[in-house]
Amino acid sequence: MTTQLSAQDDFAFCEQIIKRHSKSFYYAFSRLPEKKAQAVYAIYAFCRTADDSVDENRSNVAQLVAIDKLTDELNRFAQGQEIDHPLWRALGVVFDTYEMDIEPFYDQLKGQRMDIAFSPPKTMDDVETYSYYVAGSVGRMLLPIIASDSKRDCTDAAVSLGVAMQLTNILRDVGEDYREKGRIYLPIEELKRVGYNVDQLANSQITDSFVRVWEHLANRAEVLYEEFLGFISEFDKDSQFAVLASAQVYRGILTSVRQNGYDCFARKNFVTKREMIRILADSIS
Structure with a gap:
């Protein structure tokens, strides 16, 4: 006892x-x-x-x-x-x-x-490698608990979800990461390709070039969320709601940033309580 x-x-x-x-x-x-x-x-x-x-x-x-x-x-x-x-x-x-x-x-x-x-990631591959270690690894930790009965290997799906969530964190916190930590997690090569520089980021400038880089990462995150969703039926029945709800709520942050004009500098983007309830209700149905 x-x-x-x-x-x-x-x-x-x-x-x-x-x-x-x-x-x-x-x-x-x-x-x-x-x-x-x-x-x-x-x-x-x-x-x-x-x-x-x-x-x-x-x-x-x-x-x-x-x-x-x-x-x-x-x-x-x-x-x-x-x-x-x-x-x-x-x-x-x-x-x-x-x-x-x-x-x-x-x-x-x-x-x-x-x-x-820390050193700023040069390429998208660098961003995803970092994202695996800090977040994709969490998906692997949870797998024996939430996919214990699966007949298929769900490792890639769990890692995809973790990486997608970390990319979402990066896209949500661009301003905070630079302001509070002096860090840029957006790939330097992508910023150079579109002609968006560090001074513009430091001044919180939301230009067409910035949006192109932001959407490049967001589209990759969306692909990874979809890869995970394709495996949702393989997770334990009693665990599907939890992982699906977590994924959809986090994915909703991307929508929030878009709706706020890509302002991830001055605004704290999040899923509202009302929207969270709707997402959770959709996850149950």
Whole structure:
């Protein structure tokens, strides 16, 4: 009984993290059966911890110390050592319950290191490679939980969804990334091709050239969302709503940016509560 109560406390710790940081994901995945929902919460908590290792430390040295600490903990976890922390205890239950793969957890940490040693992506391939490590890897982590009964390999579909979501993040946060982090995630070669320069971006100029680059990435994201949707029937019946709702809500951010005149500099683009309810209702039907 004590062990069961302890596990519940550990998963509750992870649940609070997703609840605090992503209300839309929480709403979608909280509708999973309890054990699956708890597993998703634990994976989200790991990814959030990795992300915070970079975002909550200002200097590269502090960021590296934090990510090295998390890497060391993951190494110990992979070797079967017990780590006295709610996150790792919860993940231990997840790995005991599902046929988990440790590799995408390491890939996630590699993505965070790419952020620490950031250099602007030159090509679209560079953007997608980065997007795999920070987000496509999450799709692979979740796969044993949400596609446990599939007769087909859904790995590419799960990765496509993660990459599409990360491209959406990039397109939503162009202004914030530059203003707060001094970073440009749009491919430099594409910006040069259309004649849009860094000064224009720094001055939040929304020109035809900027829209062409933005739409180039958005169209790629749309293709990846469609690739994922083509596999939705392969995911576990009890998990289809959660992944479909998450995908459609996130995809709706692209529509929001377009409706706001491609202003991803001064405006915070998001799916309104009313629109989210409509999307979720469509996902159920």
